Amino acid sequence: MAVLPIVKYGNDVLRRPTELVDGIDGELQKLIDDMVDTMHAAPGIGLAANQIGVSRRLAVIDLSVGKRPSDIIVLINPEIVEVEGEITEEEGCLSIPDMTEVVTRPLRVKARFLDRNGTPREMWGEGLMARALSHETDHLNGNLFVDRLRGFKKERILKRIQKLAKAGMW
Numbered sequence: 789m790a791v792l793p794i795v796k797y798g799n800d801v802l803r804r805p806t807e808l809v810d811g812i813d814g815e816l817q818k819l820i821d822d823m824v825d826t827m828h829a830a831p832g833i834g835l836a837a838n839q840i841g842v843s844r845r846l847a848v849i850d851l852s853v854g855k856r857p858s859d860i861i862v863l864i865n866p867e868i869v870e871v872e873g874e875i876t877e878e879e880g881c882l883s884i885p886d887m888t889e890v891v892t893r894p895l896r897v898k899a900r901f902l903d904r905n906g907t908p909r910e911m912w913g914e915g916l917m918a919r920a921l922s923h924e925t926d927h928l929n930g931n932l933f934v935d936r937l938r939g940f941k942k943e944r945i946l947k948r949i950q951k952l953a954k955a956g957m958w
């Protein structure tokens with residue numbers, strides 16, 4: 789198992805829609821373990837494979853951040869199939885470190901995916917879980933939370949990134 793470097797906003801791999809996972813083998817299991825380690829080390833509550841430079845439709849979520857192993861959710865080829873309501877809350881991203889902004893997302897989402905054994909699953913997430921499912925699925929489609937921002941909020945965060953990039957600190 790290994791902690792891998794997380795790519796940042798501006799890296800093309802974050803903008804490419806990821807490729808469907810077409811088989812579950814030992815190599816995929818190792819990738820999943822590495823992603824869980826990387827998410828816990830960050831620390832974060834979710835990580836998509838393209839955030840470690842692997843353009844495959846795979847993400848992990850752990851709202852307990854390593855406290856409860858049974859809380860780890862592995863999402864292979866996830867899709868959001870239903871949404872309900874709306875909520876605006878503070879959000880961040882491991883690929884946009886040290887910056888947060890309030891983002892509007894569905895209050896509840898229903899996700900369909902394969903678990904790490906390849907078993908088809910469906911789950912409703914609410915609140916923070918809904919936010920994580922939506923955020924990670926966005927990643928796998930090549931989208932980032934800043935894409936959901938408008939106007940001044942969006943400008944402010946993009947300017948901060950530009951400034952850090954110019955100073956060689958991004």
Ligand SMILES: [Zn+2]
Nearest residue numbers: 880881882883
């Ligand atoms: Zn993210």
